Amino acid sequence: MTPDALLAAYDDQLRREGEVGTADDVLTRGPLMWAVFDHGGFVTYRDLGGIEGDALDALIEETVAHFRDGTTVESFEWKSRGHDLPEDLGDRLVAHGFEAEPRETVMIGEAALLAVDVPLADGVVVRRVGEGGDLRDDVTRMLAAQESVFGGGRGPSVDSALAELARGDSESWIAEVDGQVVCGGRLTVVPGTEFAGIWGGSTLPEFRGRGIYRALVAARARSAVARGVTYIHSDCTDMSRPILERSGLQAVTTTTPYVWHR
Template identity: 30%
Template sequence: MNKQDLLLLFDKELRKNLHTPGYRREVTEHVIRHVSLHGERGFIIDSRVNEENASEVIQEEMNYFNRLGVGFEWKVYSYDRPNDLKELLGQAGFTIEPQESLMVMDINDAHSLRHRKQQTYVNEIVDQKGIREMISLIDIIWEDSHEELGNRLWRDKQNDPDSLYLYGIYDDDRLVSAAWICFEKNSSFASLWGGSTLPEYRGKGFYTSLLSVRANKAKEKGYQFLTVDASPMSKPILEKHGFYCLAYSYGCQSPELSRNH
């Protein structure tokens, strides 16, 4: 499958047709939004706007989520239109997160990962305690609170355990590296998340070990592709193992809610 066909498949399965556990999918003339059923932040995963109506639609979506009393992320990809959508969101007060690379790999080509000797120090995380430890690790690395993410992961693991697998590497009883994989229903793609390692434990192959165990799990479950939004630090490692870049993505976070709410 060539790059353009693969991008079209990604766009169809993980944007236009995506269904997220714990969220209500709403399709309007201009956007596909996902609204949390638990009062958490929502997100817009796909949009159909142009230069004439983009600013108006952005304001409408800000008003919509404002009425719900929650913030949201508008996910923008480098091939979205209009070309200045990210800049228009910034002008509306959104915080534009650093660029990430949309990386994809055919699992059948993942020889270096799938045939890597499995490290006995990679542990599957299955309980709330482990997820809390993982969130504490992410909080330390990114210097921010991820409590809502932890709540969602634990909820999803309880409600549909086969859709989410989490892994960690420990030094004695201390979690030092962690990552997870989500299996999207009715999709060819399994998505990789996390991949966080404490600075003093980097360079030991932990990131690659976590990649390997997740690639094998995806193969076991019959998925064809792995996908991940990669930071500049992760991109070279992923490229080394056969991932290639389809596009770039930007998480655009809505401004704080109106004080009227």
């Protein structure tokens, strides 16, 4: 498939309902869906339907008021994409108190292309959480490792992560060295679509460059293929993008989270 065809499938299948299926509460306002998760709020949409200028400012103000006055979240994310219109959306969000987080690249490709065998150095173990270890302990250690890389306060709680695993459409995988979690990530199948996402892939700095991240991607891809998934998508950093490109994923757009804090 061409990047344009993959992007069309991404927009059609993964935006709006595809991003808020596990939310605690969802409200619709115009083209937007306002969602509340246990770790914060989230704004998604297929597109803005031509809204721009003063009308867009009013919609942004209403969104801020909703999360500020109608919820208890400490922060919420408006997830923009590089092909969203109007082009000044980011500037308008910043003018309303949002902070832009680092831009990432949206990658999509065939799951089977990632489901390869990756040789690992002696002492490195890649496994699904709960298999060969205590589930809660595995999840706790995985989240702690991820927070040490990404920073705290944005990811799910241990109980939320366990609840997501219990629903059956999500898996978490870890890589360990001498019993220490050095890399972790999730696989989330999106019900009703051809997609699964790979999320949270993070390797401790001192263990990078050893093929551990790629092995964790491959393990999740093999599981996705076994589940009947056709496409894998991921929001990736500049560090992980070359690994995914070598595996056959294509860049289709970018994504920039704009975050509002109390």
